Amino acid sequence: MSTDNKSESSATPSTAESSTAESSDTASSATAQKQGGTQTPAASSKPATGSLDASLSAKAKKTKKPAGAGTAGASATSATTTASVTRRNRIIAIVALVVVIAVVAVFLIARRGTNVNSGTNPNANAAATVPVDDAEITIGMVLSPTNLDIRTQSGSSLDQLLIGNVYEPLVSRDENNAVQPGLASSWDVSDDGTVYTFHLNSGITFSNGDALDADDVAWSISELENNQYKDYDAIANYESVEAVDSDTVRLTLSAPYSQLLWNLTGRAGLVFDQDASYDAKTQAIGSGPYLLEKFTANDSAQLTANKDYWGANKAQIGTVTIKYYSDANAAINAIRSGDIQTLSGFDYTQVSPLKDEGFNVEAGDDTDKMVLAFNNARSPLNDIRVRQAIRYAIDEDDIIAARGGVDTALGGPIPSLDPGYEDLADLYPHDVDKAKELLSEAGYGADNPLKITLTYANIYSSEIGDALTSQLADAGIELTVNQVEFSTWLSDVYTNHDYDLSLVDHNESHDFGQWANPDYYYGYDNAQVQEDYTKALASTDESETDSLLAQAARQVSEDAAADWLFNFRVVSVWSGKVQGFPVNMNQAYLPLWQISLLQG
Amino acid sequence: MTFVLKRCAAFVVALIVQSAAIFVCLRILPGDLAMVVGGTSSTPEQVARIRQQLGLDQPYPVQYWNWLSGILHGDLGTAQLSGASVAGEIADRLQVTLPLALMGLAVALAIGLPLGVLSVTSRSARVRRGLQIAAIVAGSIPALWGGLLLIMLLGRGVGLLGVLPSQGFPVRGWHAFGRALSSLALPALSVGIIAGAEFMRYTRSALLEVRDSDYLAQAMACGMTRAQAVRTVGLRLAAPQIVSVAGLTFAGMLTGVIVVENLFALPGLATLLMDDLGNRDLLAVQSELLVLTAFFLFMGLVVDLVHHALDPRLKAAASGGADGADGVADGTDGARKEGTR
Numbered sequence: 001m002s003t004d005n006k007s008e009s010s011a012t013p014s015t016a017e018s019s020t021a022e023s024s025d026t027a028s029s030a031t032a033q034k035q036g037g038t039q040t041p042a043a044s045s046k047p048a049t050g051s052l053d054a055s056l057s058a059k060a061k062k063t064k065k066p067a068g069a070g071t072a073g074a075s076a077t078s079a080t081t082t083a084s085v086t087r088r089n090r091i092i093a094i095v096a097l098v099v100v101i102a103v104v105a106v107f108l109i110a111r112r113g114t115n116v117n118s119g120t121n122p123n124a125n126a127a128a129t130v131p132v133d134d135a136e137i138t139i140g141m142v143l144s145p146t147n148l149d150i151r152t153q154s155g156s157s158l159d160q161l162l163i164g165n166v167y168e169p170l171v172s173r174d175e176n177n178a179v180q181p182g183l184a185s186s187w188d189v190s191d192d193g194t195v196y197t198f199h200l201n202s203g204i205t206f207s208n209g210d211a212l213d214a215d216d217v218a219w220s221i222s223e224l225e226n227n228q229y230k231d232y233d234a235i236a237n238y239e240s241v242e243a244v245d246s247d248t249v250r251l252t253l254s255a256p257y258s259q260l261l262w263n264l265t266g267r268a269g270l271v272f273d274q275d276a277s278y279d280a281k282t283q284a285i286g287s288g289p290y291l292l293e294k295f296t297a298n299d300s301a302q303l304t305a306n307k308d309y310w311g312a313n314k315a316q317i318g319t320v321t322i323k324y325y326s327d328a329n330a331a332i333n334a335i336r337s338g339d340i341q342t343l344s345g346f347d348y349t350q351v352s353p354l355k356d357e358g359f360n361v362e363a364g365d366d367t368d369k370m371v372l373a374f375n376n377a378r379s380p381l382n383d384i385r386v387r388q389a390i391r392y393a394i395d396e397d398d399i400i401a402a403r404g405g406v407d408t409a410l411g412g413p414i415p416s417l418d419p420g421y422e423d424l425a426d427l428y429p430h431d432v433d434k435a436k437e438l439l440s441e442a443g444y445g446a447d448n449p450l451k452i453t454l455t456y457a458n459i460y461s462s463e464i465g466d467a468l469t470s471q472l473a474d475a476g477i478e479l480t481v482n483q484v485e486f487s488t489w490l491s492d493v494y495t496n497h498d499y500d501l502s503l504v505d506h507n508e509s510h511d512f513g514q515w516a517n518p519d520y521y522y523g524y525d526n527a528q529v530q531e532d533y534t535k536a537l538a539s540t541d542e543s544e545t546d547s548l549l550a551q552a553a554r555q556v557s558e559d560a561a562a563d564w565l566f567n568f569r570v571v572s573v574w575s576g577k578v579q580g581f582p583v584n585m586n587q588a589y590l591p592l593w594q595i596s597l598l599q600g
Numbered sequence: 601m602t603f604v605l606k607r608c609a610a611f612v613v614a615l616i617v618q619s620a621a622i623f624v625c626l627r628i629l630p631g632d633l634a635m636v637v638g639g640t641s642s643t644p645e646q647v648a649r650i651r652q653q654l655g656l657d658q659p660y661p662v663q664y665w666n667w668l669s670g671i672l673h674g675d676l677g678t679a680q681l682s683g684a685s686v687a688g689e690i691a692d693r694l695q696v697t698l699p700l701a702l703m704g705l706a707v708a709l710a711i712g713l714p715l716g717v718l719s720v721t722s723r724s725a726r727v728r729r730g731l732q733i734a735a736i737v738a739g740s741i742p743a744l745w746g747g748l749l750l751i752m753l754l755g756r757g758v759g760l761l762g763v764l765p766s767q768g769f770p771v772r773g774w775h776a777f778g779r780a781l782s783s784l785a786l787p788a789l790s791v792g793i794i795a796g797a798e799f800m801r802y803t804r805s806a807l808l809e810v811r812d813s814d815y816l817a818q819a820m821a822c823g824m825t826r827a828q829a830v831r832t833v834g835l836r837l838a839a840p841q842i843v844s845v846a847g848l849t850f851a852g853m854l855t856g857v858i859v860v861e862n863l864f865a866l867p868g869l870a871t872l873l874m875d876d877l878g879n880r881d882l883l884a885v886q887s888e889l890l891v892l893t894a895f896f897l898f899m900g901l902v903v904d905l906v907h908h909a910l911d912p913r914l915k916a917a918a919s920g921g922a923d924g925a926d927g928v929a930d931g932t933d934g935a936r937k938e939g940t941r
Contacts, residue, residue: 146681146682146875146879147681147682147683149683152637152650153637153681154637154638154639154640154641154642155639228646228649230642230646233643279683280683281682281683281684282682282683282684296692296867297681297682297875298867298871298875299867323768325768325865326862326865327767327862327863327865329767330766330767330768330864330865333755333756333766333767333768334767334768337756337765337766339765339768485631485878486636486878487629487630487631487632487635487636487878487879487880488629488630488631489631490631490635490636490640491630491631491632491635492630492631494635494640495635495644495647504640506640508641511641519643519644
């Protein structure tokens with residue numbers, strides 16, 4: 001879920017945040033002053049008063065005794081004093097000079113240091129391919145995980161970092177979001193769709209040397225379900241899991257569940273070492289082609305190739321560093337100066353200048369849906385005419401164009417990479433007259449305009465809010481934009497459902513279930529959609545599942561349960577040396593083993 | 601000696617009061633860590649479960665006491681989100697923030713002291729006026745804007761003279777010493793120049809105060825020029841005030857580099873604080889804030905003690921029964937007033 005993480009790397013201080021920081025800051029300085037101030041002022045360090053003054057001037061007299069001798073013999077003595085003063089000045093001047101030289105020298109050394117570094121860069125001018133051990137790459141990303149506990153902590157950036165790299169799932173997925181063999185080389189599904197038998201590859205080992213066998217798989221899944229870890233509900237209708245023999249696992253459901261295999265490509269399918277004990281928040285031990293060396297939240301993660309990797313997805317680059325940037329300028333400067341070799345996750349308009357500087361800039365397909373959520377359960381958006389009016393009033397193409405034109409129109413809750421996709425972009429075309437008509441039917445007009453508030457997290461750009469404000473104003477809707485901190489959003493909007501409109505990039509794949517859950521923050525409750533969705537999940541026929549999902553999605557869109565502004569496509573930038581960088585869905589799944597470095 | 605003890609006792613009391621204030625203020629924020637961990641696909645039951653696991657469902661007095669008793673045992677606690685020890689995280693981040701503040705202070709002193717002296721001693725009225733205007737202008741630059749200007753001027757890849765890394769900090773930290781040092785150069789300049797301008801004004805006003813005093817008259821009577829007298833005797837007289845300002849500037853830099861660290865994408869203390877606050881890892885935030893507060897108070901303490909060492913008059917006053925810190929506090933205030941006038 002990208003939204004979880006965006007908060008983590010949020011760079012923009014919200015008003016709430018900064019005011020707290022500030023207030024405690026001023027509080028502390030106030031105390032500091034108070035401490036000084038509680039003592040009643042008696043003597044000030046201003047010179048001139050009483051005995052203090054006397055003691056010091058006495059000292060001055062002592063050091064320059066001859067001066068007191070009167071004007072007669074003063075000329076000679078004052079000459080020597082002047083001489084000593086100028087000498088001292090000279091010393092001061094010399095010291096100052098040394099300091100200045102030292103400062104300059106430090107800068108020069110620093111500069112040289114960096115030059116030397118770039119000069120000795122092994123990639124600079126060697127030929128042929130880089131041996132795995134020498135190959136190094138730094139990958140720029142936006143969202144950082146906060147910790148490594150993939151069983152508890154939400155956030156797609158954690159999936160991005162660990163799944164397929166450090167931890168491996170039972171089955172994996174390809175760049176088109178289709179299920180592929182993973183730890184399991186094959187699987188059988190019983191005719192009634194309730195028993196899944198997975199056949200594991202042989203010779204799988206964890207990076208600590210332990211063997212990965214069916215026991216570990218069964219243990220991982222039963223732990224997930226018993227402790228209700230993150231995504232435990234991705235194995236719906238779970239009944240039991242058992243290791244039949246050392247390389248066969250049997251997963252039994254109480255009823256068929258059509259999404260199971262895809263769900264096992266994610267967190268629900270990850271296999272952990274039941275014999276290893278480590279702090280899952282700060283360490284990660286898995287069976288993948290990479291080892292996690294070091295992780296600093298909101299800064300960087302360093303991975304090294306697992307030399308004893310069991311499978312075919314061997315690492316081609318010895319050391320991979322993922323560096324997280326919250327600021328686009330910092331990231332763009334870093335790729336320009338060669339500090340990083342790839343960069344993903346910033347808006348196209350921000351990175352498009354790099355296209356003319358010899359970098360590859362490409363947008364990948366993704367499952368991110370920029371959802372303008374409506375509070376379907378609360379007035380005034382519980383009125384379908386109001387919701388429809390808003391959908392007619394919004395010009396999605398205009399918003400997409402303003403973002404550089406790489407995103408695609410969506411029109412409904414299911415993106416093209418997910419099952420049940422259907423192009424619904426034309427369901428509510430941009431039609432201001434129709435919007436006004438619907439609004440007047442609903443009882444709003446020029447003298448009684450519809451006034452609503454858009455509450456969204458400050459991790460998203462304010463431009464979208466501005467664009468929506470002006471578009472809705474054309475239809476006579478007064479929109480107030482309220483950008484808040486993500487944690488505030490989680491509390492007010494997500495948990496307490498206290499909002500009219502909101503804006504979230506829902507980036508999970510296969511997440512249509514949101515629309516079948518009336519308790520979700522959309523407050524959307526349609527029995528037909530819920531029934532279709534339940535049927536789609538229970539079906540053992542893939543095409544039937546797809547058509548049921550498509551039908552439900554169309555219903556959701558027709559009900560104007562939300563407006564889908566666009567299907568966000570993640571833009572990646574990489575330098576010419578980088579080969580095989582995954583472009584599609586790389587915010588949630590980034591198989592590092594596919595990347596290699598060319599020379600020259 | 602009693603002064604030192606009194607001062608230390610006040611330090612402890614202030615710290616405990618601060619801890620309560622920090623704890624209460626943070627609890628006013630909407631949202632909590634459990635929601636952040638749960639994200640946008642968790643059910644209320646899952647969030648409640650996480651909240652219970654994190655101990656966030658305990659009553660506030662219990663939470664406060666648990667935290668405070670940990671602190672009293674010298675344990676800053678464990679960040680609930682990252683699972684790392686708060687003390688370790690702070691130490692990690694200080695590796696960036698402390699050198700940054702020190703370098704910033706060095707820049708500030710290097711600019712502020714000589715120019716401050718010059719703005720008093722220069723014979724040319726134009727130079728004096730020019731320096732004064734420069735101090736006011738430079739001192740009122742917002743750090744964000746000043747930093748951006750510096751990047752555009754000196755930043756590699758974007759600047760006119762692309763000589764210094766514009767943003768970020770090497771992943772290998774101080775193991776890449778040259779790079780680490782150079783990546784702190786621009787941030788240190790942007791805090792240093794602004795602080796240096798203020799510093800210059802403090803120096804100037806402190807020197808102006810003593811310029812017409814008898815000490816300088818005395819020194820001049822011994823044959824020094826006014827400039828020499830200001831530099832040798834005047835600076836020494838103004839030293840306590842300058843030390844106060846330097847100490848507080850340094851403390852202010854450690855606590856106030858949020859904008860600069862964000863702008864230059866440095867993994868420092870301020871960014872840690874902002875991230876933890878955004879994630880509502882309040883246990884970590886309150887420990888971090890307390891450490892910063894303690895540091896700020898500690899700098900105040902150090903400044904006071906240094907005054908005693910620097911200004912023999914205070915010792916005399918203290919032994920004479922008067923409380924020595926009074927003069928210090930008053931002197932600092934005086935300098936501040938002068939500076940802001």
